Amino acid sequence: MRSDGSGSRSRSLLLAVLCTAQFVTLLDFSIVTVALPEIALDLNIDSTLLPWVLNAYGLAIAALLVFGGRLADLFGRREIFFAGMAIFGLTSLLAGFAQDPAFLVAMRALQGVGAALVTPAALSIVTTVYTDPRERGRALGIWGAVLATGLTAGLVFGAVITQTLGWRWVLWVTVPVAFVALVLTPILLPTSLRRQSGRLDLPGAALAVTGLAALVLGIGQIETAGLSTRSLLPVLAAAVLLVGYVVWERRAAQPLTPLSLLGSRSVVSANLVSVAGNAAMAPAWVLLSLYLQLVHEVSVLAAGMLLVPAAVAIAGGSGVLAPRLLRLLSRRALVVAGMSICAVGMLALALSLDDTIPWAWTLPGGILAGLGYGLAFTAWALVGVDRIPERHQGIASGLLVTSQEVGAAIGIALAVAFAAYAGAEDMGSPGDLAHGYRIAVFGLVVLAAIGAILGRLVPRDDVGDPGASAEAPMEARASTL
Structure with a gap:
């Protein structure tokens, strides 16, 4: 097999390895959420430290993604990807053996460090190997599909594994995947992506x-x-x-971040839409799961399974429909249309959150919101990385993923605050709980609408050519970057 990334088969295998690596880093965030009660009981963790089993991982990722992207540009994307997977796999193994709460939290933070190296390196490899605009659009669509399935699969797998094998296997399940990725890295990842000159x-x-x-x-x-x-x-x-x-x-x-990169309308608009889009979509998973469990009294596993249709809709919109629609619509049009569909879906979801309405009525709104998000994701991801010189793909990828993380954190914080203010955390009647979650989701409708409005900032591009842009090509300005 050729290691230069050329050839359809080698590139497909390469994309599979990179997406699998991204999948497990996402899985490791949501999969631990379900296991927290068992972890607290087994290690005798008090309520003040327990959230850090989850937060230490997310905080490390969000803080280090831009830094990890710059490291990938300077020292080689394959090298940084390998180092990140090694850190991630080793700390996942050690975390599963934890007997002390502080040690578990420390290992979770180091897992986040590994994930923060893996994610921008992997995404920048995808965008530099797939240089044809349409192939890049399909690859980013698959990447977006992995984003949706990784988070949802964590909720489902976490419940199954915790109930059958115990919480330690929730952490160990990613170790074999990390090991396989390390073995395949020198075989599949392109040797042409060498380190850049410069200093950190x-x-x-x-x-x-x-x-x-x-x-x-x-x-x-x-x-x-x-x-x-x-x-x-x-x-x-x-x-x-x-x-x-x-x-x-x-x-x-x-x-660390070339200011001319931040001055690019493509980069700025893509990241603004990413913040708004993820602030709208990420809390929907949390609120809907809580609503199903607390209002309709379904189990944790059943609540996770009921999120699968929305995740499938994101995957279908991002990986199947968006690449095809980009042959007919401009990226700006698809971002605006996708986020508008997401807002309509959120509105339908909000209206269905009532204890007198069967839980099945939450499915159409969730599916429609997921579909819209998936369509918009592929388009804004293309905008954020498509016109960037190869030597800055790592930092551009780091910025894009950071905006996703920060947007999700903002959205979840606001949604939980709105729900609590409206009475969803008073543990009152099912009607009071449903009212709180409904108010919070109405807030997500506003965030999705803001994403659609921000989509108007995306530069115009030629219909049918996902790689075209009205901006002067950034490659032509590489000397200024």
Whole structure:
């Protein structure tokens, strides 16, 4: 098999390995959610530390994605992917043997470090191997499908594995996949993706990492503490650190994130839509799962299974329909249409959240919202990476995934806060609970509509050519980047 990434078969196998790696890093976030009660009982973890079994992983990913993307550009995408999978696999193994809560949280944080290296490296390999615009669109569509199935599969597999094998196997299940990925990396991943010249901007990296960590931490605190000093101080610290990061980057000889990249309308518009789209979609999984369990009293496993149709809709929209529609519609049109469909689906979902309405009526709205999100995802992902020079694909991928993580964190925090304010966390009657979740989902309708409006910022492109753009090609401006 050729290692240069050429040839349909080798590229298909390469995409399968990269998507599988991305799948397990997503799986490892949601799969642990279901196992938290068992973990708390077995390790005697108190209520203040228990959320960090989940949050340590997500915080490390969100804070380090941009940094991981820059490392991939500088030191080689294959090398960083390999290092990330090695860290992820080893810490997954060790986490499963944990006998101490602090050790488990530490291993979960290191798992997040590995995932933050894997994700931007893998995505940038996809976008540099698939150079044909239509093939790149199909590859990114499959990537989006993996995004949907990974999160949903975690809820389902987590329930099954925890009930049958125990919570430790929830962590161990990803180890064989990591091992296979490590074995196949030197065989399948292209040797042509060599490291770039330049040095790492350590002060800029420190500001970016601490700023993003503070932002995600503050947003997460809103879920439990509301708009209080406890939540606002990290957000204010994040604002100071991120402003300092921008100021530093303007003066740095070799900045972590080239400012001309952030000045690209394609990059900015794609990431803004990504924040809004994920702020709308990510909380829907959480709210719908809670609604089904607390209002209609279905089991954790059944609630996870009932999310599968929406996940299938995302996968179908992203991996099947979007690449075909991009031959007929511009990327801007598909982003706007997709997020509009998502908003309509969210509205239908909100109207179905009533204890007097059978749970089956939640399915149409969830499916429609998922379909719209999937259509928009492929289009905005193309916008965010399609016109970027190869030597900056890692950092562009890191930015795109960071906007997804931050958007999801913002959306979940706001949705939980709205639900609590409306009475969903008072554990009152089923009607009161349903009312709280319905109010929260109405908020998601607004976020999806904002995503559709932001889609108008996407540059015009030629219908039928996903790689075209009205912007001057960034390759032609590579010397300024």
